[in-house]
Amino acid sequence: MAQTFTELGRIEAIRQLFEGTGFRPFEEPLWFEAKPQECIATASALLLEGIDFDLVYFPLQHLGRKAVLRATGELYAVLARPETLSVQLGVSAKLDFPQVQELWSGIATAAKEHGYKRLSLELQPSRNGLTVALSATGRHSAAVSAARPKPQSKDLICVSGALGAAFLGLQVLERERLKFEQGGNDPKVLEQYKMLVGSYLRPELGAGTVAQLEESGVTPSQGYFVTRGLADALLRLRRDTGLGAKVYADKIPFEGGSFALGKELDLDPVSAAMNGGEDYRLLYTVPIAQFEQFRKDFQAFDIIGHLAQPEAGAVLVSPDGLEHPVSAQGWTSLNTE
Numbered sequence: 001m002a003q004t005f006t007e008l009g010r011i012e013a014i015r016q017l018f019e020g021t022g023f024r025p026f027e028e029p030l031w032f033e034a035k036p037q038e039c040i041a042t043a044s045a046l047l048l049e050g051i052d053f054d055l056v057y058f059p060l061q062h063l064g065r066k067a068v069l070r071a072t073g074e075l076y077a078v079l080a081r082p083e084t085l086s087v088q089l090g091v092s093a094k095l096d097f098p099q100v101q102e103l104w105s106g107i108a109t110a111a112k113e114h115g116y117k118r119l120s121l122e123l124q125p126s127r128n129g130l131t132v133a134l135s136a137t138g139r140h141s142a143a144v145s146a147a148r149p150k151p152q153s154k155d156l157i158c159v160s161g162a163l164g165a166a167f168l169g170l171q172v173l174e175r176e177r178l179k180f181e182q183g184g185n186d187p188k189v190l191e192q193y194k195m196l197v198g199s200y201l202r203p204e205l206g207a208g209t210v211a212q213l214e215e216s217g218v219t220p221s222q223g224y225f226v227t228r229g230l231a232d233a234l235l236r237l238r239r240d241t242g243l244g245a246k247v248y249a250d251k252i253p254f255e256g257g258s259f260a261l262g263k264e265l266d267l268d269p270v271s272a273a274m275n276g277g278e279d280y281r282l283l284y285t286v287p288i289a290q291f292e293q294f295r296k297d298f299q300a301f302d303i304i305g306h307l308a309q310p311e312a313g314a315v316l317v318s319p320d321g322l323e324h325p326v327s328a329q330g331w332t333s334l335n336t337e
Contacts, residue, residue, distance in 0.1 A: 064106025167276025
């Protein structure tokens with residue numbers, strides 16, 4: 001019979017969670033020494049049960065992995081290599097120790113995959129469901145920061161994969177959850193849309209992206225981690241650069257099945273890409289002079305638009321050439337058929 005948290009105690013629970021992970025528990029304070037020519041970057045993430053995830057259909061190991069990616073992606077966006085990761089778990093009474101072990105397994109595996117050197121954990125009881133809070137630090141060369149070019153009109157806007165898929169996958173999971181509660185769900189539906197569901201439950205984030213950029217000599221002028229939809233990233237890009245941004249609807253990459261599912265759910269996949277969120281994609285702006293090198297070394301990225309003069313604003317250009325302003329209030333459906 002599995003031991004409970006009460007039987008184990010906080011210290012012993014943490015010690016057992018770290019067994020076999022390759023990390024050492026209780027390495028406090030969580031710090032590292034930066035070299036003279038390095039810059040330090042920090043990132044944080046907070047995931048709340050009932051808001052950011054539903055344990056009815058979210059495997060705990062996948063949740064742990066996704067939580068690490070949420071913080072790590074912010075480091076990659078500013079070209080920083082992960083170094084330390086601090087995790088705080090608020091654990092509700094409905095979770096037993098083996099379930100927390102499953103969650104921690106996902107966290108530790110992802111931390112190792114993305115090259116973190118140190119990992120720490122704090123456990124706290126929670127009355128409001130599971131809470132996962134992370135704080136990450138990373139480092140990058142001061143020379144890289146100094147070499148980062150100033151954003152210019154015509155810089156290419158590039159993303160690391162399909163957009164809107166995670167939001168559509170979430171809609172499938174929510175629909176099937178409701179059917180399950182009513183006793184009428186069909187497991188074949190999840191298999192039919194497994195790529196979209198997987199985009200939400202188990203997103204991918206290339207661990208070697210920063211190193212590859214350094215080796216190729218390509219230095220993005222700006223970088224963002226897209227988690228709240230493309231529209232949010234474009235508005236941040238416009239705010240940070242003072243320039244306009246044009247994205248072309250027919251250049252946005254979509255996962256297979258997005259349009260079929262969108263029709264079934266009466267959801268526009270373009271709207272899902274713009275405002276759906278949960279995509280976990282990197283968006284970089286790349287100087288047009290580095291286009292050939294970038295295209296050669298980063299074939300997984302799609303070029304979806306470019307920076308423009310400030311008066312252009314942030315717009316989505318439809319296939320017929322019409323420019324639709326992007327706003328923080330939401331997105332009006334755009335039929336690209």
